[in-house]
Amino acid sequence: MSSLELNKIFGAILLAGLVGTLSAFIAEKLVEPKPLAKPVYVVQTAPADSGAAKPAAEPAGPAPIAPLLAVADPANGQKVTKVCQTCHNFDKGGPNKIGPNLWGIVGDKQAHLPSFAYSDAVAKLGGTWTYDELNKFLYSPKAYAPGTKMTFAGLKNDKERADAIAWLRTQNDNPPPLPQ
Ligand code: HEC
Numbered sequence: 449m450s451s452l453e454l455n456k457i458f459g460a461i462l463l464a465g466l467v468g469t470l471s472a473f474i475a476e477k478l479v480e481p482k483p484l485a486k487p488v489y490v491v492q493t494a495p496a497d498s499g500a501a502k503p504a505a506e507p508a509g510p511a512p513i514a515p516l517l518a519v520a521d522p523a524n525g526q527k528v529t530k531v532c533q534t535c536h537n538f539d540k541g542g543p544n545k546i547g548p549n550l551w552g553i554v555g556d557k558q559a560h561l562p563s564f565a566y567s568d569a570v571a572k573l574g575g576t577w578t579y580d581e582l583n584k585f586l587y588s589p590k591a592y593a594p595g596t597k598m599t600f601a602g603l604k605n606d607k608e609r610a611d612a613i614a615w616l617r618t619q620n621d622n623p624p625p626l627p628q
Pocket of ligand 1: 533535550566568569
């Protein structure tokens with residue numbers, strides 16, 4: 449092959465490259481990409497307060513107490529309430545500690561001891577510590593009485609909470625009958 453022919457071939461390749469680059473440049477100018485005004489595909493997200501978005505580990509609230517009390521174990525409840533004894537004494541005529549003495553609390557009025565300085569949150573409750581109210585309070589004191597001085601996360605386990613309430617019932621001169 450003569451050097452002249454080689455030159456022609458190289459020239460052709462160069463020209464082809466030049467034309468390619470140039471046309472790519474022109475094509476880009478002609479079809480300039482425009483940003484979309486809004487995304488074409490919108491990802492559906494659940495609103496924050498919908499039940500579906502909540503992790504399964506956090507149930508909506510305590511299970512109803514009546515069926516749980518029917519099969520509750522007060523002896524286990526006494527063990528569960530060890531955690532309460534940092535702050536509460538349960539003996540008849542016992543002292544107030546960080547929290548009020550809790551002898552006879554089941555069936556008594558809320559904020560049951562005049563000798564204890566309750567938070568406004570608990571002082572203004574004005575109801576009765578029925579099994580049902582204790583169930584809700586002990587599940588989450590903070591949710592039941594926002595602003596309460598009882599800085600205890602709550603007994604989230606249904607059986608433990610029912611056992612504890614069943615034992616509380618025994619620390620009482622005259623406990624109300626179990627709910628049906
Ligand atoms: C960190 C301390 C602390 C722990 C632990 C604690 N409590 Fe309390 N509890 C308090 C305080 C303080 C109050 C008074 C709340 C207020 O005035 O807001 C209270 C109030 C109460 C009341 C309302 C009493 C009334 O007179 O109305 C009940 C019932 C009660 N606690 C039960 C329990 C039980 C049952 C447990 C264990 C499962 C427990 N508490 C664990 C500090 C505690």
